Amino acid sequence: MEVYFYGRCHGESELRYVRDCLSSGLETDGLFMGMLKERWSTLYPGTSPLFTTSCTSALEMAVGCLGLTPGDEVILPSFNFPSAANAVLMHGGIPVFGDIDGATQNLSVRDMVNRIGPRTRAVVAVHYAGVSCPMEELLAVAGEAGIALIEDAAQGIGAAYLDSEGDRTLLGTMGDFGAVSFHHTKNITCGEGGVMLARDPEAYRRAAQYRQHGTNRSMYLAGETECYTWNMPGSCTAMGELSAAALASQMEILKTVTARRLALVGGYQERLRGLEERGIARLMAVPGYAVANGHIFYLRFETERQRDFVREELIKAGVECRTHYVPLHMSPQGERLGYRRGDLKESAACYQTLLRLPVHGGMRREQMEYAAEMVLRACAGGI
Numbered sequence: 266m267e268v269y270f271y272g273r274c275h276g277e278s279e280l281r282y283v284r285d286c287l288s289s290g291l292e293t294d295g296l297f298m299g300m301l302k303e304r305w306s307t308l309y310p311g312t313s314p315l316f317t318t319s320c321t322s323a324l325e326m327a328v329g330c331l332g333l334t335p336g337d338e339v340i341l342p343s344f345n346f347p348s349a350a351n352a353v354l355m356h357g358g359i360p361v362f363g364d365i366d367g368a369t370q371n372l373s374v375r376d377m378v379n380r381i382g383p384r385t386r387a388v389v390a391v392h393y394a395g396v397s398c399p400m401e402e403l404l405a406v407a408g409e410a411g412i413a414l415i416e417d418a419a420q421g422i423g424a425a426y427l428d429s430e431g432d433r434t435l436l437g438t439m440g441d442f443g444a445v446s447f448h449h450t451k452n453i454t455c456g457e458g459g460v461m462l463a464r465d466p467e468a469y470r471r472a473a474q475y476r477q478h479g480t481n482r483s484m485y486l487a488g489e490t491e492c493y494t495w496n497m498p499g500s501c502t503a504m505g506e507l508s509a510a511a512l513a514s515q516m517e518i519l520k521t522v523t524a525r526r527l528a529l530v531g532g533y534q535e536r537l538r539g540l541e542e543r544g545i546a547r548l549m550a551v552p553g554y555a556v557a558n559g560h561i562f563y564l565r566f567e568t569e570r571q572r573d574f575v576r577e578e579l580i581k582a583g584v585e586c587r588t589h590y591v592p593l594h595m596s597p598q599g600e601r602l603g604y605r606r607g608d609l610k611e612s613a614a615c616y617q618t619l620l621r622l623p624v625h626g627g628m629r630r631e632q633m634e635y636a637a638e639m640v641l642r643a644c645a646g647g648i
């Protein structure tokens with residue numbers, strides 16, 4: 266049996282929306298963006314989304330709104346995609362890498378606190394695998410230190426944080442800024458796309474201008490001014506109409522896709538729990554405060570050798586599987602920033618021992634069962 270790592274789910278209305286969009290004038294923030302925002306508001310009520318070309322550009326907008334001065338620092342996890350670190354560098358700041366918590370692979374709050382200094386302006390919390398960071402703790406720490414909190418919820422569409430009162434809040438909506446991705450590897454997608462959320466109305470206005478070349482074009486379109494003008498440094502990060510049309514349709518299937526993915530992850534958890542008891546690998550942990558979205562399922566083996574052995578066995582059996590990020594502090598650019606490979610031990614260990622198994626909206630239950638069976642078989646004799 267072949268099991269692919271990625272597979273996309275199509276919305277019923279997808280082709281129709283895109284076809285209708287192609288017959289329109291393709292004006293940015295037009296009819297299909299309006300439709301997308303309407304779909305979004307039923308799932309994320311009370312938020313003001315700024316749809317972007319990618320989550321990367323959403324993070325750039327967020328960092329751009331911080332108004333960093335040269336030498337200002339932003340803390341972020343080393344076990345991460347380069348987007349947020351690039352955004353900090355592009356805006357004249359210094360990315361400061363923190364280590365992760367080995368249970369969730371999210372930024373360790375204890376480690377992060379020790380890195381807060383007089384030049385720290387913000388922290389970027391990545392919700393790895395769509396599993397929430399401990400948000401109340403993080404918000405308290407950020408509030409106390411007087412620094413901004415940016416949520417990199419790239420993988421977190423539809424996932425939430427469960428607070429101590431038992432209330433659910435969607436990832437990306439709790440920090441000063443939040444960013445979600447619609448890249449083709451994420452739960453729902455329009456190929457390349459993202460969304461930025463800002464909690465403060467003034468920050469939202471700045472971000473909206475950043476998105477349109479630093480101009481107040483959106484106010485002009487709303488009839489609030491007679492002409493629009495260049496007010497601040499900005500860029501061109503608005504999502505195009507064709508992507509908005511495709512994404513509007515994807516929003517309609519979000520609940521179905523999430524439920525399917527969660528069922529597959531649940532299946533893996535059930536079948537592979539024994540590996541944990543035998544001390545071979547730990548399964549992805551979902552803490553009680555996290556409402557997950559089935560974005561990723563991973564195992565963390567005891568050693569790199571074990572991980573690589575299982576990975577090769579799976580590939581031989583036709584099951585695509587993946588490791589994940591080279592920690593940023595161990596990358597050539599990270600070394601140029603002054604880090605050494607031996608820094609941040611948990612991030613390095615995670616890079617060496619983590620293995621992601623296939624999970625996607627187009628995957629059948631038998632495929633998950635087969636993949637799990639192949640993992641168990643590879644581990645059968647003890648590895």
Ligand SMILES: *Cc1c(COP(=O)(O)O)cnc(C)c1O
Pocket residue numbers: 318319320321322345346348349391417419420445446447448457458459
């Ligand atoms: C996917 C991802 C990104 C980048 O998203 P794009 O939409 O491709 O720019 C950034 N951060 C994390 C944690 C991601 O998983």
